[in-house]
Amino acid sequence: MDWGSSWDFLWHFLIIFAWIAYLLVLFQILGDLFWRDHETSGWIKAVWVIFLIVFPWLTAFIYLIARGKGMAQRAATAAAAAKQETDAYIREAAGRTPAQEIADAKALLDAGTITQAEYEALKAKALS
Known part of the structure; x- marks a missing residue:
């Protein structure tokens, strides 16, 4: 049995897993910055994006530590607003x-x- 190819497979699997995990975190951060956070200025948002590109993992961890609580609150507020809009639409559609x-x-x-x-x-x- 060729153990080298098995370890290569495992290594590639872990790299792909880390890449997908980073993309999920990146899209959550970008969604928070551009669609839910209306208080942060455009310049600060640009700085976050630049750092996300240059130092991706470090910046993602710093963002989650520094702004994680506000990120969760903004997501909960957006979910509640979406639920209210959906309920209003259902009531309207039901007549x-x-x-x-x-x-x-x-x-x-x-x-x-x-x-x-x-x-x-x-x-x-x-x-x-």
Whole structure:
């Protein structure tokens, strides 16, 4: 068995893995810089990009250490905004407003079809 080719395969596998990992981190950092961070100036963003190209791993680690918490907060804020936009679109596409849902639930309650607890649950769901 030729162990040299096996070790070469393992080495190439690790290099490819590190390259893909770096690309994922790079795109997360660039996404944070250019799409989610609206407070940092363009010059500072350019400096980060230059350092990401010249010293890729070191700059990525420094960025994650220095700005990781803010990066996570901006990502969470963007995710919450996307969820609100999606929910609003679904409500619009369904053609029913929360007021209509509550009115229908109230009609079911008045007709005796549902209980007061079920009405409250439907009302809470419509308002969420």
